[in-house]
Amino acid sequence: MRAVLVSSTGGADVLQVTDVDRPSPGPGQVLVQVSVAGVNYMDIYQRTGGTPLPVPFVAGVEGVGTVVEAGTGVEDLAAGQRVGWLRGGQGSYADFVVVDAAMAVPVPDGVQDDDATAVLMQGVTAQYLATDTYRVQPGDSVLVHAAAGGVGQLLTQVVRLRGGRVIGTVSTEEKAEVARQAGADEVLHYDEVPDRVRELTGGQGVAAVYDGVGAATFQGSLASLRPRGILVVYGTASGPPPPVEISQLASGGSLYVTRPTVVHYTASRGELRARTDEVFDWVANGRLRVSIGGRFPLADARGAQEALEARQTTGKLLLRPGDSEPRA
Structure with missing residues (x-):
C-alpha cells in the first residue's frame, strides 16, 4: 500500500510517498481503508519535531474510511462500517491505517466523507x-x-x-x-x-x-x-x-x-462520542456549514502541508488517496 513517510524531521520536503506493507489490527484495533485524511497543524508539529515521534513514521492523525478488519476484543465495530477518527490513528496519510477501536466513531449516513473529516479534529x-x-x-x-x-x-x-x-x-x-x-x-x-x-x-x-x-x-x-x-x-x-x-x-x-x-477534551470514548455526535448532528441538520479549502491527492501531501503552513487557505484541507489531481 502507499503511505506518506516522514524519514526525518524538517520541512515539507521530508514527506515521501512510498510503498509499505499493509498493517494488521491488534487487539482492540481496527484496520480501515482510508477514504479521506485530514491535514492538520498537528501533522506539521510532528513533521518538524515540535511534537516528537520516533522516525521514521507515517504522517497523519485523522480521517474517515471503511473498516476492513477488526482485531480481537472489538465488539462494536465490524467490517463494512464507516468510521472517523481524530486521534488513535497515527499514519492516516495512507491507503490503510490501524485505528484504536475506542477512538473510532461511527459516521452517520447523512454526513459525507469529506464533511465528516472536516469536522472531526x-x-x-x-x-x-x-x-x-x-x-x-x-x-x-x-x-x-x-x-x-x-x-x-x-x-x-x-x-x-x-x-x-x-x-x-x-x-x-x-x-x-x-x-x-x-x-x-x-x-x-x-x-x-x-x-x-x-x-x-x-x-x-x-x-x-x-x-x-x-x-x-x-x-x-x-x-x-x-x-x-x-x-x-x-x-x-x-x-x-x-x-x-x-x-x-x-x-x-x-x-x-x-x-x-x-x-484532554476527548479523554474517554463516552466524551469523544458525545462531542462527535453533536457535531455530526449539527452538520446533518444544516446548522453547521462545512468549508473545504482544498482536496489533494495522497501524492501531494507536501503541497497540502505547505499550503496550510503558509496560512494561504480558508477551510479544511483534505488528502484523498483515490484522487490523482488536486481539486477545490
Whole structure:
C-alpha cells in the first residue's frame, strides 16, 4: 500500500510517498481503508519535531474510511462500517491505517466523507472550546483569531449557535468575506487588535479570546479581554507565545490563560462520542456549514502541508488517496 513517510524531521520536503506493507489490527484495533485524511497543524508539529515521534513514521492523525478488519476484543465495530477518527490513528496519510477501536466513531449516513473529516479534529475543537473551555453565554462578545481558517469558521458558527457575538480577525479582505459568511459580526485585521476590540465592546473588552495563532497575537489578545476574561490559546501557528508574568494577569483585570488540547477534551470514548455526535448532528441538520479549502491527492501531501503552513487557505484541507489531481 502507499503511505506518506516522514524519514526525518524538517520541512515539507521530508514527506515521501512510498510503498509499505499493509498493517494488521491488534487487539482492540481496527484496520480501515482510508477514504479521506485530514491535514492538520498537528501533522506539521510532528513533521518538524515540535511534537516528537520516533522516525521514521507515517504522517497523519485523522480521517474517515471503511473498516476492513477488526482485531480481537472489538465488539462494536465490524467490517463494512464507516468510521472517523481524530486521534488513535497515527499514519492516516495512507491507503490503510490501524485505528484504536475506542477512538473510532461511527459516521452517520447523512454526513459525507469529506464533511465528516472536516469536522472531526476541527469541529470537535470548536465544540469543546465554545461549550467547555469557555462556555459562551447568550450576549457574550468573543474574539476569534484566524476566523477564516478551518477551526475559525466552525468556531464562529458554534459561538453564534450559543447566542454569542463574534469579532473575527483575518489577514486579507478576501478572508474577511469568508469570515463574514461564517457569521462573524465584526471582522478586523490583526493590527487593529486590541484598539478596535475595545471600541466595539464599549471599552469593556471581550469575555474570551480564542487564539490559534500564538506568538503574533498573544499580547493583543490579553489586552482585548474584559476583567476576569479568559485567553484560550488552542494553537501556535505563528510560534509559541512568550511566558506570562502572573502580575500581568492581575493588572489586566484578574485574567485567565489556558492552553487546551483535544486529547484532554476527548479523554474517554463516552466524551469523544458525545462531542462527535453533536457535531455530526449539527452538520446533518444544516446548522453547521462545512468549508473545504482544498482536496489533494495522497501524492501531494507536501503541497497540502505547505499550503496550510503558509496560512494561504480558508477551510479544511483534505488528502484523498483515490484522487490523482488536486481539486477545490
